[in-house]
Amino acid sequence: MIRKALFPGSFDPLTNGHLDTINRSATLFDHVFVAVSTNTAKKNLFDVNEKIELIQLAINHLDNVSVIEHTDGLTVDLAKKVGADVLIRGLRNAEDFEYEMNIAAMNKIQNPDIETIILMASQQHRFLSSSLIKEVSFFGGDISKLVPPDVDRAIREKYSVLKLEK
Template sequence: MDKKIALFPGSFDPFTNGHLNTVERASVLFDEVIVGVFTNTTKKSFFSADEKKQLIEESIEHLANVKVVIKSEDLTVNIAKELDAHFLIRGVRNNLDYEYEKNIASMNRQMDKEIDTVFLLADEEFSNVSSSMIKEIASFQGDVSKFVPEQVNQALLKRYSKKG
């Protein structure tokens, strides 16, 4: 294993400043970080996969060793193997996140012993930010600009102004 490649999978609907912080921190730890825009089968997507990819790319353009891919319909460990990533990055905001992520990490490890999950604790300022709360606030024309990158804020404003 020459190059340390990490995959940060998620639905990123929308991509938040907490996600961005996790990617920035991971970019210092790994040679390459791949943000994987995945389909969450339990959620209805607000932005399309292509829209999410574009918004994330605009948000991370200052990070030379980070790229974004769209993947769906496969297990995370299979996609990691396909991308030659031996590490999965997960942001953890609180105890509930930890318990949930710990179980997934354990299952992933049982499916592929070459995959390790690295937990990055959320910085305090991002520990209460979730994509679902962002969408809820934005749907009522609340200001979410301090919780999301500017490009995402503009996309939310545009999308919700069309719905109103």
């Protein structure tokens, strides 16, 4: 039996924490789909196509991982559509635990055949969030050790353009 998993997120931007979860998931499953969505509650730095391209650059060493766009509908429906029976979620801290527990419970009600597997963030990534990365980078801080190189370059370029437009 081929085991497929879906790792959904907004990935705005992709961090080394996300990449660590993708790498670890790739060792646990035959195929992992990274589903890129847009969180309308947040101000996005990158559009969905830019996020997909940056993730593809970061995972080019993984032949069992692909990146797909998730534009609408429930995540469990997307999982079913791509043949995944597992959702991968990352857990950084106690605050994430409550949120992820509730999401997993709701997903189980929506589709009892889909399991949620939570991977604890590696120690060196537990403090990372996309929001924190954007904030530090906006004010000129060094994020080069916290995101893949192509993401670091893209963020610096994006903020240079945005600052010029002001």
